[in-house]
Amino acid sequence: MSYFPNVDKIKYEGVETKNMYAFRHYNPDELVLGKPMKEHLRFSLAFWHTITEDGSDPFGVGTYQRNWDEKDPIETAKNRVDAFFELLTKLNMEYFCFHDVDIAPQGESLEEFFNNLDIITDYIKEKMEEHNVNLLWNTQNMFSHPRFLNGASTSNNADVYAYSAAQIKKTIDISKKLGGKNVVFWGGREGYETLLNTDMSLELDNMAKMFKMAVDYANSINHDIQFLIEPKPKEPMTHQYDYDAATAMAFLQKYDLTDDFKLNLEGNHATLAGHTFEHELRVARTYNALGSIDANHAEKMLGWDTDEFPTNIYDTTLTMYEILENGGIEPGGINFDAKVRRTSFEMNDLVLAHIAGMDTFARGLKAAAKIKDDKFISNVLDEKYKSFTHGIGQNIVDGKETLESLSEYALNLKEIKLESSHIEHIKSVFNDYLT
Incomplete structure (x- = not known):
């Protein structure tokens, strides 16, 4: 007995198909x-x-x-x-x-x-x-x-x-x-x-x-x-x-x-x-x-x-x-x-x-x-965390710093420069991959 007698094995037919019982995107061997x-x-x-x-x-x-x-x-x-x-x-x-x-x-x-x-x-x-x-x-x-x-x-x-x-x-x-x-x-x-x-x-x-x-x-x-x-x-x-x-x-x-x-x-x-x-x-x-x-x-x-x-x-x-x-x-x-x-x-x-x-x-x-x-996301991450790839940041990652050494470094800072995340732009570009 067939429980789905009107359905054949589902095949990939692409986005142009009008067949409800077909894959439009899932192509197993692609x-x-x-x-x-x-x-x-x-x-x-x-x-x-x-x-x-x-x-x-x-x-x-x-x-x-x-x-x-x-x-x-x-x-x-x-x-x-x-x-x-x-x-x-x-x-x-x-x-x-x-x-x-x-x-x-x-x-x-x-x-x-x-x-x-x-x-x-x-x-x-x-x-x-x-x-x-x-x-x-x-x-x-x-x-x-x-x-x-x-x-x-x-x-x-x-x-x-x-x-x-x-x-x-x-x-x-x-x-x-x-x-x-x-x-x-x-x-x-x-x-x-x-x-x-x-x-x-x-x-x-x-x-x-x-x-x-x-x-x-x-x-x-x-x-x-x-x-x-x-x-x-x-x-x-x-x-x-x-x-x-x-x-x-x-x-x-x-x-x-x-x-x-x-x-x-x-x-x-x-x-x-x-x-x-x-x-x-x-x-x-x-x-x-x-x-x-x-x-x-x-x-x-x-x-x-x-x-x-x-x-x-x-x-x-x-x-x-x-x-x-x-x-x-x-x-x-x-x-x-x-x-x-x-x-x-x-x-x-x-x-x-x-x-x-x-x-x-x-x-x-x-x-x-x-x-x-x-490398869209990996590039975003590289840019955001670039301060940890050299200098004091690299030393922190490598475990070379202490509270004393970091305190001395911070006391000598003249200013801390922050950078925008441009998060709206990132989300907009991400959307381009969904089309």
Whole structure:
């Protein structure tokens, strides 16, 4: 059975095409800075928003029209896998991601859940081999079920903590089974509502212990995996422990986990934290911790995680510039953690939305490559910080100065000459790369 019978495999047709079901900018094999576009972008399809999302929001029930549900939960799960891989291949993507509860029914016990996961991951493995695609990352949902109302690895309940450990172990086992490249930790409820009843030190210590157990287990089964933390500032907890990239890095440094973990950053989460996405990417890159990204953006006039498909070229250009400056993002990728709007309820809207996101990132890549090739941003930085390339500035950079020597230098200054940043001009020239 075809779930998208009226859609052929999406091909690149260029900007002149009138075909809705074609790429206008994403040409997988086009060379950009000497490397095929698909290798720069490493697009990934997300199972949850693509398959399990129903279009509901805080103010209304679901609107999506979907055609894969059966009375038997396992049959429904297999239908969803079929639909997912059909979409994956028609979009010409090579990677995918999922949470454990996305792909298999949880049943009445943890044992039943694990058995269901075995059945469905066996089926997924067959599909992967058939369609020659790869698992970018998988993760465990430890936030939706009521048992996680006080968190998972930060729960006040030791039984919940043990249950969480079992889910993480199963996630790592599945990752090895399917040849996963990364495993993500998203602390959906790892935080607190009020400090009046929170032992922050105990909770952070316990979360670090869980991460270390995950690393130890992966090593014990000889699974070479990149672990990722996905920061998010709020929603659902009042304060999340992984608030943003800087907070996550402080945690990793405190608990000596920087050799084992990098960050999976999301555009909408950056917005919720009061940052731009490029800020979060730059922070991660500064710490050598840029691991992977979730591609979406927020409607800034709404106050929650809207997870819209990325269609802003300004944003994707800055995103791809950071990735290019990072030397790429492998073994991570660009995962479309995005959902179609409630008004885009037809099955084929899933295809159209991903085409829009992929084309927007392709345009961002080409613009960022031109910026990098022209050395536009690097020249701006060289000009701004030129005082640190000679004389007293170079001595500061080289660590040759002291408070005493700098004080003596400052006392002999007759004047300090400042230079304008010309920031409006810089932003205007940057816009030229977006056309």
